[in-house]
Amino acid sequence: MDMHDLTRDLQQQNDSKIVMLVADGLGGLPQQPGGLTELETASTPNLDELARRGVSGSSIPVKPGISPGSGPGHLGLFGYDPLQYVIGRGALEATGIGFELQDNDVAIRCNFCSLDASGKITDRRAGRIPTEESAPLAERLRAVSIPGVQIFVEPVKEHRFVVVLRGDGLGGDVDDTDPQATGVPPLEPQADNPASQRTAEAAAEFVKQARQLLADQPTANGLTMRGFAPKPALPGYQEVYGLRAAAVAVYPMYKGLARLVGMDVVGDAQTLDQQVQIIRDHWQQYDFFFLHFKYTDSTGEDGDFDAKVKQTERFDTAIPEIMALNPDVTIVTGDHSTPAMWGAHSWHPVPTLLVADNCRTDACERFGESECLRGGLGQFEAKYLMVLALANAGRLAKYGA
């Protein structure tokens, strides 16, 4: 019995509202041993007030020691075991650029590459061709035509683009065609099972026609394909939790991840203020709101400690308006740590707090990594956060008699 079997059985309806505020990459590291992290350095009076009212803890995104990407990081927060549910690379890339995958799609990450006259790869990334040049080339490939298969080609960045094949009977188990070497031609698409044979054939035909369409190009005259993946089969929030869920995000990746678990993406916010306004505008229509704030992660990835501190403070300013809506359960967390000192996603547990009337508050006085170690939620795997949210919202019945 997994957690979703439990929540399916035990869910019950009421009028409660749950808000999950995700500051991407929230956890950090001090600049010197024994010093303060970004979050501990930041002035966060509103988050500190929530820490006093609520219960704190440290969220382990996947398992101890594992640094997650955005996909597994968010799946965990949404209550989906990130080791059980895997979003294929092609599907994540398509999601990241806002492409809405359908059930009969196979998404593929593609790279432009350079081929010599005999078809051998001379540069696996076509000289990291700038986006201004690669995007029109990707759009040019929309001219490829394959009977019975609808084709979408979407530019990403530099040498990268996405191809989505849509049609019946397209399995997703096809090997990468990137040989990970130069001096050899790209591999032929090979199906790993009969159900993916049509996909491999369509991919081969796509490559053949693309080569003709790119024949006039000096560097980006070929392509390789990686990470063939269907739309991941994730049960939806309505079914597993009984929640009408809304996602309020700025970046396509997080809108896409939310859509994959059945959330409605609402509004078209560009700023945190607008995100809060959109939650306010949709307050009556949904039971659950996921707000995603990107900049604690991007500043961490940039290795800019001070900028991450500033973005954390900016995030803090949104809290009073959220709390003015009187949510029954408020959660503040991150999908992983992105310490500026590390400059990348890390495995460190993520400071997390939950505020609700009956949350059994602890002695935490501030919101920060060290203080969370004293918190009532202890250290826990992120996948349990949604169950705690439902419980605190009075939305879970007793298990067993």
Added chain:
Amino acid sequence: MDMHDLTRDLQQQNDSKIVMLVADGLGGLPQQPGGLTELETASTPNLDELARRGVSGSSIPVKPGISPGSGPGHLGLFGYDPLQYVIGRGALEATGIGFELQDNDVAIRCNFCSLDASGKITDRRAGRIPTEESAPLAERLRAVSIPGVQIFVEPVKEHRFVVVLRGDGLGGDVDDTDPQATGVPPLEPQADNPASQRTAEAAAEFVKQARQLLADQPTANGLTMRGFAPKPALPGYQEVYGLRAAAVAVYPMYKGLARLVGMDVVGDAQTLDQQVQIIRDHWQQYDFFFLHFKYTDSTGEDGDFDAKVKQTERFDTAIPEIMALNPDVTIVTGDHSTPAMWGAHSWHPVPTLLVADNCRTDACERFGESECLRGGLGQFEAKYLMVLALANAGRLAKYGA
């Protein structure tokens, strides 16, 4: 997907060095409620310094409440789920006396017993025959000859000895022949499946010839066999972690356990000083060093609180020379608790610390059971320690995009 699937996928190479220092049976209990444990009583300035620099926590060897033997205790520390990977009793006994099992071996724990004229057991342990008498008898059994099967007989202690059958097609699923009662004859070796039929036949032939070889003995004139077991199939450190691993231990059991996971057993140390010297001598050749210190366990098993305190202090004196090597990740832990007040392995979580540049240090000021409860590692299952070690060594890539 288990943790080794993850570490296989995500492992990456660099020049980092990881040292795991295992004080066997490290965890303890106070002599009076509210008092200090052995570790807390000991003067351990060097370990305390590591606790200040690093991150502490409490390691649960298997699961809460489970007291492990040396096998599962070390498998957990080595990152092998002790409930998934089981070392059969015969294989552990052979490992414990330094016998290097091969892939086509079946190891069997044997007991000398006393039989009456009709072949019924009168004493299941042959009067706990002293080792001086039993060892030559075990060696005498090396005269047993079975076509197609190589036979090894190794004395252990008192009535116990080990038989290893080596040959092709020897399955390990044979029932114990010890009837666990007197007044009845030993059972015939029974195979549980066709693949173990030859093993059962060879075991029966061994018993038959052994009875003849022991016919002149007054008490140890028969034997029973238990715990038939092949060499356990454990994936190796190189494959699952990408680590060249060295084990530096004094006792055969721990050398053997390390060998089973693909570590090289280096040197022939008899003292802790020699163990440290061996690590120093092999510093460039390996990525990972496992040092095993036995005496915190043996004094605990003896129920000698003061002696365990002394051995803990002795262990502490080795720390500065280890740290002078500048390991990138240093771990200090135990494979289980052996409280002197309990006089046996126990289930209590084991004080554990990890020191690395980006370990996110906590407020712990000393190394001890109570202080570890405030630590940043929280309470965790021992099997995650190797993943944390790899992460802190920068040897794990991100999981998912």
